[in-house]
Amino acid sequence: MASVGVTNTGVTQLRADDRRPVEKTISRTCPVCRSAEQGPIFVERSTHLRALDGYAYASRKNPEFMSLRLVNCPSCKVVYAPELPNPDDIKRGYADAEFDTALEAAAAARSYWDALSSALEDLPRGPAIEVGSGTGAFLEHLAAAGFSPVIGVEPSATAIAAATPHAKTMLCLGTFEETEWPLDHFRLFACFQTLEHLIEPFELVASAFRLLRPGARIALVTHDRMAWINRRLGRRSPIIDIEHLQLFCPRSICTLLDRAGFADVKVLPLRNTYPLRYWIRLLPLPRALKNTIIAGLSGLTLDRVRVTLAVGNMVVLARKPGAG
Numbered sequence: 181m182a183s184v185g186v187t188n189t190g191v192t193q194l195r196a197d198d199r200r201p202v203e204k205t206i207s208r209t210c211p212v213c214r215s216a217e218q219g220p221i222f223v224e225r226s227t228h229l230r231a232l233d234g235y236a237y238a239s240r241k242n243p244e245f246m247s248l249r250l251v252n253c254p255s256c257k258v259v260y261a262p263e264l265p266n267p268d269d270i271k272r273g274y275a276d277a278e279f280d281t282a283l284e285a286a287a288a289a290r291s292y293w294d295a296l297s298s299a300l301e302d303l304p305r306g307p308a309i310e311v312g313s314g315t316g317a318f319l320e321h322l323a324a325a326g327f328s329p330v331i332g333v334e335p336s337a338t339a340i341a342a343a344t345p346h347a348k349t350m351l352c353l354g355t356f357e358e359t360e361w362p363l364d365h366f367r368l369f370a371c372f373q374t375l376e377h378l379i380e381p382f383e384l385v386a387s388a389f390r391l392l393r394p395g396a397r398i399a400l401v402t403h404d405r406m407a408w409i410n411r412r413l414g415r416r417s418p419i420i421d422i423e424h425l426q427l428f429c430p431r432s433i434c435t436l437l438d439r440a441g442f443a444d445v446k447v448l449p450l451r452n453t454y455p456l457r458y459w460i461r462l463l464p465l466p467r468a469l470k471n472t473i474i475a476g477l478s479g480l481t482l483d484r485v486r487v488t489l490a491v492g493n494m495v496v497l498a499r500k501p502g503a504g
């Protein structure tokens with residue numbers, strides 16, 4: 181059983197410095213393979229919590245270039261935060277997150293569907309669920325491709341408010357709870373750019389396995405920390421973010437899916453198409469400068485020009501064994 185904010189292994193009180201209030205944190209072992217052994221530090225903690233605004237837990241926001249302390253797992257190669265903020269605070273952060281990127285959400289959904297549609301052609305149609313579905317833009321593609329019913333679970337009310345009337349009919353507000361859905365039921369379980377944000381990503385993937393029928397598929401999109409661009413940018417990569425509790429690579433995402441029982445795990449690079457203004461938001465430049473550039477492009481009606489780039493994301497597909 182899983183929910184988006186789940187178990188913890190211990191609660192401590194930390195006072196990081198005199199200017200910050202006492203902050204509750206939890207500690208955990210590797211969220212992929214459960215190893216307690218911590219490898220080298222990937223990045224030191226860098227947080228300025230008072231600088232965070234309502235967009236800190238929003239999708240496709242301006243990166244703040246802040247992060248929790250991240251370490252390498254020597255066993256499965258995931259990079260993860262061994263100490264986390266209070267789960268209730270994380271959950272509240274997503275529930276209260278602002279949302280101003282419906283155009284970008286639609287562009288992302290198109291990129292995901294373009295990457296997945298041919299691989300899903302042979303999958304019999306039936307019920308499909310997406311966890312962390314935002315405005316439901318990807319649900320529209322699933323419905324058009326014949327999946328029915330199509331369900332999206334999304335914790336942000338503002339994201340749902342930005343959905344089209346048709347997408348709203350498929351969206352459920354709240355955090356994902358396995359017990360609310362039938363076992364051995366869905367043909368497809370999708371979860372895009374969400375696993376990095378979960379305290380227990382394995383629990384979500386294990387829930388997906390139990391809710392899928394034999395022969396059904398799971399489809400994931402995550403950042404690939406080993407992708408050239410992310411290695412090149414290092415600490416200035418947008419994947420180094422306060423929201424990201426772990427960062428996957430092909431080996432660690434395969435380990436996660438293998439542990440849950442999935443077979444035929446395939447990892448493919450993803451090319452994203454976004455409006456130019458979104459790519460500019462990701463640049464490691466001062467926010468004021470980026471806003472000036474975007475405003476200038478907007479004056480020239482160039483801010484919404486669509487640009488396709490491979491920026492270090494991966495699509496992951498796997499199958500629940502058995503005949504469906």
Ligand SMILES: [Zn+2]
Pocket residue numbers: 210211212213214215253254255256257258
């Ligand atoms: Zn591990």
